[in-house]
Amino acid sequence: MSQVTMTVNGKEMSGDAEGRTLLSQFLRETLGLTGTHVGCDTSQCGACVVHVDGVAVKSCTMLAMEAEGASVDTIEGQAAQDGTLNALQQAFQDHHGLQCGFCTPGMIMSAADLLKSNPNPTEAEVRHHLEGNICRCTGYHNIVKAIMAASGQDVSSIAAE
Amino acid sequence: MYNFDFEKPSTIADAVSALGTEDAQALGGGQTLLPTMKQRLASPSKLVSLKGIAEMQGICTGDDGALCIGGATTHADVAAGAGAYAGLAGLAAGIGDPAVRARGTIGGSLANNDPAACYPAGALASGATIVTNAREIAADDYFQGMFTTALDEGEIITEVRFPVPEASNYQKFEQPASRFALVGVFVAKFADGVRVAVTGASEDGVFRWSEAEAALSGNFSADAIVDMAPGADGMISDLHGTAAYRAHLVGVLTRRAVAAALSLPT
């Protein structure tokens, strides 16, 4: 065991980790931040996506020790202190972008990653960017719609809910 | 996953010495190695992360005009930074998904030499040089069949040098579940001839399709290889596609790659 320290959602946090401790495990089990979900644990589904130094990664496929000293953003850090949802979160709620919600933390973090580099994506770009995020409920349609809406685009012409 | 020691050296020399421990293994982006370890198909005693080595990161242009890519450079960085070689940047941009590209590295991909991986096709078609801590290996000598390369135990890829062709393109027919190439073809046209490398298709891993190279070197147009396809003998056959299907795809994708190379910048 050794101590790993990282800045999570703006706060410095430390905990013990083994070599094999995954970042997803460290966030969930050591730091108690269970908003980051583990769906497949094999880097396929994207439920575990978080940002490390501003870049979206699958936290189930990164060692906690690799994040030593890094700045990590998770779904817990997305809403304002008083609980007000950010634009993406609110758009997911408004446009029915989630059903069971299991994939949602990863979807939001991947979408935030996209909007940072491409604030005005086309529908095709949104779908392409979500290739590594699997949703078993929604059929993706309303997720795409929510992301387009969060980017400030008019989504009224995007087909039926 | 079994436990292991973890080291993150900041120089190539320290990484090489850390890899001297019995059963130590290099860790690039971990996008292949960590899933393999979770399945207990690998159980190294120590992982030596290459992510902290500044001299293995980034892209530059050599004196001879070749594009030099550090062995620990991510797919995302190649996609964004290899504009001087658009065919290669396009290949990197199509690997897996954004999160995989943010961690996965060129050195890891070439060391792994998955028979369906993209970079082996790019490196072989470009006639790239694989630079390690110990020597330089020509791509033609480097790939030695599925998951097999010329690398010795503990040898690390520090840089890959790509001669930049006059025109190039990579066409990947995606296997939709894994997002690897069911078949992928990289075509590179140099002043002295055309090179065509195929991934995903052969039981021997990435290979050069010399018949198409000869035809295209005489006439660089899709018409030069109409109806041409390699034989189905030795092609992979699995639930995703038969050997004949893959052989057919090689022909189709090569024609598409040539057409795209002619209509796009390098």
Ligand SMILES: Cc1cc2nc3c(=O)[nH]c(=O)nc-3n(C[C@H](O)[C@H](O)[C@H](O)COP(=O)(O)OP(=O)(O)OC[C@H]3O[C@@H](n4cnc5c(N)ncnc54)[C@H](O)[C@@H]3O)c2cc1C
């Ligand atoms: C969902 C998903 C989709 C993917 N889709 C594609 C795809 O479409 N096309 C594609 O080509 N790949 C794909 N990959 C694989 C991906 O490109 C990996 O990043 C790559 O194969 C391995 O690179 P890595 O840096 O993660 O290496 P690691 O997983 O860290 O290591 C792989 C192997 O290489 C060794 N190694 C690592 N770096 C070096 C080095 N510099 N020198 C010597 N040995 C080294 C390790 O010891 C290990 O044996 C996908 C992966 C996932 C999870």
Ligand code: FES
């Ligand atoms: S849990 Fe990490 S990708 Fe599925």
Ligand code: FES
């Ligand atoms: S809302 Fe259930 S998996 Fe996406």
